[in-house]
Amino acid sequence: MLKTSPPALSPLNSGIVTKEQLADEQASLAPPILLQYWQVVLRWKWVIVGIVIFALVVGLVATLLATPQYTATSRIEISREQKKVTNVDGLETQDAGRDLQFYQTQYNLLEARSLAERVVRKLRLSTNDAFFEAHGVNPDEESIFGQKLGQPLSAADRQRREKLAVELLYTHSSITPIRNSALVDISYTSASASLSAQIANAWTEQFIVQSMDRRFASTADARRFLESRLADLRTRLETSERELVNYAAAKGIVALGVSKSADGRTEVDRTLVSSDLEALNSALAQATAARIASESRVRLQNGGTNSDALANATISELRRKRAEVAAEYAKLMVQFEPGYPAARALAEQLTVLDASITREENRVSGSRSTEYREALKREADLKSQVESLKSRMNLQQRDKIQYNIYQREADTNRELYDGLLQRYKEIGVTGVGVNNIAIVDTAKVPEKPSSPKLPLNLALSLLAGLGLAALATFALDQIDEGLRDPTQVNRLLQIPLLGSIPDAEERDALEMLLDPKSALSEAYLSVRSNLAFSTDHGVPRSMMVTSTRPAEGKSTSSLAIATVLGRTGKKVLLIDADMRSPSMHLFTGQPNPMGLSNFLAGENDWKQLVLQTGLKGLNLLPAGPTPPSAAELLSSDRMLILVNQLLQHFDHIVIDSPPILGLADAPLLARAVEGCVFVAEAEGVAVRGIKTSLGRLHSVHAHVLGVVLTKLRSKQAGYGYGYGYGYGYGADKSN
Template sequence: MLQPTPPALATGQAAGAFGNANGDEATSLAPPILLQYWQVVLRWKWVIAGIVAAAVAIGLVLTLLATPQYTATSRVEISRDQKKVTSIEGLESQDAGRDLEFYQTQYSLLQARSLAERVSRQLRLATRDDFFEAHGVSPDDSTLFASKSGQPLSNAERQKREKLAVDVLMKNVSISPIRGSALVDISYTSASPTLSAQISNTWTEQFIVQSMDRRFASTADARKFLEGRLADLRARLETSERDLVNYAEAKGIVALGKSKSIDGRTEVERTLVSSDLEALNSALAAATADRIAAESKARQRNGGANAEALNNVAIGQLRQKRAEVAAEYAKMMAQFEPGYPAAVALSEQLKALDISIAREEGRVLNSRSSEYREAVQREVELKSAVDELKARMNRQQKDSIQYNIYQREADTNRELYDGLLQRYKEIGVAGVGANNIAIVDTAKVPEKPSSPNLLLNLALALLTGVGLAAVATFALDQVDEGLRDPTQVNRLLQVPLLGSVPNAEEEDALQLLRDPKSALSEAYLSIRSNLAFSTDHGVPRSLMVTSTRPAEGKSTSSLAIATVLGRTGKKVLLLDADMRSPSMHQFIGQPNRMGLSNFLAGENDWRQFVIDTDVKGLFLMPAGPTPPSAAELLSSDRMLMLVRQLVEHFDHVVIDSPPILGLADAPLLARAVEGCVFVAEAEGVAVRGIKASLGRLQSVHAHVLGVVLTKLRHKQAGYGYGYGYGYGYGSTES
């Protein structure tokens, strides 16, 4: 049973009605987010339950009807560092295996279509019907008949079955790396346990073989490429060396010494011309020295001759002989006279020796002149030869520019050729290595099926059902755009909430209004309290009650507000301004012979239209006869005059206005009253429709006092807006 509105709610609603300047108070009225979600669940609980139950039932049926599947798993170890039999580096660097992408590359290779094709060819799966039956796949009828009858398949049929077999393999294989290790599990699932184990083991074996083939294929491709490059470089090297030799021969460049520089370039240290020039230059220098010495001797007449004579052996012997003869002659002259025959003989001998010495010294002097002439001649000849070699050397130096170009080209080609040749030799032995993939565990024939798992499938079905239910609930909740709880009024409409009214369901709203202790009376008493805060002088003297469309509780709210105001000791007039569909006289139980339409049509005595009711302080002015055009009557100034006169005789005037949707009456009435109370049905008109209605009121500068949310059900008010009684509306209510 719904409970009466607690006093705290009235206070909270009042705060909501006047707290819109900053929105903080209105926000404080909002229920917790989890409570909002719970209300949505309660609103669509049967939809949620149906979707979840259907999902679980479908999951159960599919699990019971599913064919048992068997999974066989083999395990391999993939080492990052490939073991080498030789120390020669292969095509990949040593650090290539340590890259972060290494294992991801291996996992992708394990799932490659090329590997599946190798497995299919190895096991001849395209010709095995038991393979397709184990996966519930049916090849083309023609190929199936040919296979069973033993007839050979055509190439097109064989290719079709091979493609189908590969597709089935890739769909059912699973690669599962073991986290934090170099181990990888290769699992295969089918309806045949033996076939699953066989394919899993073959998959690991073919992966190892494929890895080795790929490594050898990569080196073979590299060798083939290098062979072509070596042939080209060999021809280029021979051509460059031939050009170098031919050019050297044509230019007469004879290299006597060569050396290698630090960067491997060939440098010519000596050529034949430079060697000859060096030798002739040395000879010229010696000849020049000899010529200078001879010239010096030739200029030294006596001194030079005496000095040379001293060094002459013949002259030395003659002078020694003369000295001996002179000594004997002196000895004899000491004993004998010059005329002594022996003395005369010695004197003649001395003369003969002097003549010989003079002759020898003259010969020496003549030979010195001859040597000088020979030295000059030799110097001239050598100088001429040096000049000629210098000219040849200059020409050769010019020619050496092109020679060096040929030499550098030959050196470059030789270096390239030697480098590629060395690499070619290394690659030839680099492929000789141990495999870095090892089988840890072979696949065993599974003894029990791996799927279907009843509990797991039911859990997944339950989760799927919950997810689908959440999506459906969200979609339905978005489609249902009406106001669902009071907290949405201020948040979506930016209009104060005056209060909320419970749904009477099957009870009579009029009877509940007559009972001051009923939840309905309590709700409107709360609304009256909030209206007291809407102006600086309390409850507005004149107000009208309107809604977007009929049957939202507008007329009942007008009567309820007027009734509650009358109970407080106020003199209240309830004016039925809905001349198109009047209903207030029915609530009071009075006829509708005369009323507002008569006054607007021209009768000035409005007092004759006022009816006294059995409700304390409440008077009624019916709508009167239905006019041809209610909008034309309301557009005149008589409505403004009437309201001003009524306010002078009554404490409050409550006008039951026509709905806004499609009519011009409510905006016209809004000019005559102090404020408007807008009635909105919970889960009724879409929010955009309510905003459009409020926009029409605001366009005529009407003062909207707030919104009254009617027909609020218990599930929408579970956080504090609950009531103990229902709120129903009769068929005549508008």
């Protein structure tokens, strides 16, 4: 009876036997991007809270210290205006008076410096000290002559104060068009409520006066000139249109489609004859295409190829059924003779299907000749009708020469008449001195300050704080180069993740390892399962566990992997190769009088060095006495000899190796094992340090089986496990 291994542990049954496939599967388990952002927020939450609180405090202080500002607003309506009423006979383009250009011009006029100067002169703001005080400006600070109280202003000072007043008006006024309307709001802001209202109203009044000053008055001479021209053009237009209609009726020209060209001319696109010819010509083209297609099908049929049969759904379905029956028949022929009942039944089905296919193909082929004769006759009839209409079309084209002459004359007269008539209407409606600007609302003295607004400033401060916090969090997150979650292992190191080990926190990691139901044991059981996928023969028989630096959980991982392998019924030997800081004898409660260092120094009987640990299937080869130079002992071939001998007596060998950086022990040990398990602490060593350690292993052609991420807290991973046990030198047992 064959002995089978459990399906969960067999790499052959799993279907995933390569390290690359395992890495792809782990990469597909990456958490959503929003969850990754949430983890970053949790990691730097106090930094974010501090920055946001600081921004809110700054916004609050700035708001309380700011001078209250009052905004007064007046509203006007600007009606559409045609300014150049005497523009006759198309001397300028019609686009000159479009709404967009007109209103944009009005908005720019409202912001013109000349308008601000009119307001300053109207309200005498250059000599009003209250105006400058309302803006927190001292106009006499830069006085050329050192102006003093009670003395009259010089010409240079008045000019300077007027220029300063204009600049202040520019800075504190705003023009706000109301979307999709002809209304415009004119607002002014200062520290004085009454002054703001006064300036807003004066701005509106001066804009109306300035607009009226620019108007052009229509004259009686222009009206009389337009009337005489209209009477003459009306007579000419009537005559040209009458001649056009009479000629079209005499020559039988029936216009079905008329369009205007870019220059405003009327063009006849389609007549009754051209429309009929176009329809018949289109039908002839379709009939010719149908005849060619039918003729092609007949020739292909005569040549032995039947494309319709290939495209016929019934024939395709019969052929598909025949292929299925033929496949079943071929399978039976592998095991049985043709006389087998099931085989005979399938053979009969094949015969029936072949006959059905033949009948259907004959039926499709029989309709080709009839279809071709009908298409040929229809094409000949249409050709005859098209030739007849061509003769009528040629005659009509010659008649259209004179028709177009009449049409152009009528268009010219109509264009001149319409242009003059439009100008005449504009003069009659607009009149003289009509104002297109109306005041809708005058500015009232504001009762409450418009700024500063505490809720708005706090909201802006909050947004600014969140923005600064986001930048700071991004910068800090980029500076933090340690592995923060399992998804980064394959992406940054290009090595599969064997497992994520939870943080033991305040609990004893050794006690959790002895409990098969603990989270720590379950995590290392997952590591053992993934190790089964790292080679084509399952879990490697000999492996080394190492890390970049001490206190990353390397020794605990060595013990845990060996313990989990022993629980599965395997005979496992755990070798403490960290002769500089041995700890396995402390973990298992065994003495350390002799061990690996004795064998490497020349002792040949390794059996007397192996100790029973009391754990199922687990034996221990302690480190032994600390040698003067561990690297010198490991540089010999005795370690390779020892591993080869031990593999004859044990199913698996797990070696607890010293860290890589700064020591030569781990690369020397890598020569003697089948693969290396690399332990990395979450948020521990920077990624570049881990890559350096892996580079040292790769330089000695070591096979890195994967990475075990330790000391992982749940807030880091967002799912799965975290881990927290380390490697320590000296008396520290957490290594």
